Amino acid sequence: xxxxxxxxxxxxxxxxxxxxxxxxxxxxxxxxxxxxxxxxxxxxxxxxxxxxxxxxxxxxxxxxxxxxxxxxxxxxxxxxxxxxxxxxx
Numbered sequence: 001x002x003x004x005x006x007x008x009x010x011x012x013x014x015x016x017x018x019x020x021x022x023x024x025x026x027x028x029x030x031x032x033x034x035x036x037x038x039x040x041x042x043x044x045x046x047x048x049x050x051x052x053x054x055x056x057x058x059x060x061x062x063x064x065x066x067x068x069x070x071x072x073x074x075x076x077x078x079x080x081x082x083x084x085x086x087x088x089x
Contacts, residue, residue, distance in 0.1 A: 002071050002089040010085060012077040017064050019085075023049075025069035034064045 003024030010019040020031045029045040038055045051068035063076045077083035 002069070004087055004089060005068075005071060005073060007073075007085060010075065012062075012075065012083045014060075014062065014077070017062065017075050017077060017083075019064075019066075019073075019075055021066075021073060023068050023071070025071065028068065030066070030068060032064070032066060036062050 005024045006022045008020040008022060008029070015036045016033065018033045020029065022029050026047050026049060028047050028049055030051055031043045032053065033041040034053065034055055036057050040053050040055070042050065042053070044050055049068065051066045054065040056063040061076065061078055063074065066073050072088040074086040074088070075083065
């Protein structure tokens with residue numbers, strides 16, 4: 001079974017989702033800043049295995065999915081006033 005990642009920090013806004021997490025498998029620390037427009041900025045500390053990032057915006061919903069070491073983290077915000085984080089090992 002895969003080790004779950006550790007969420008180090010998260011922030012969401014109607015136009016941007018920021019989150020930092022540490023991969024439970026390889027130990028990489030991943031920092032993502034994803035804009036509703038789809039622009040994504042990322043920084044990965046060693047080891048430099050970059051995640052796959054998908055962005056989905058429908059109406060007031062803004063979702064970001066990050067997959068790293070076969071573990072997927074879903075960050076969602078709804079109209080900017082509430083959000084959730086879900087992990088799929």
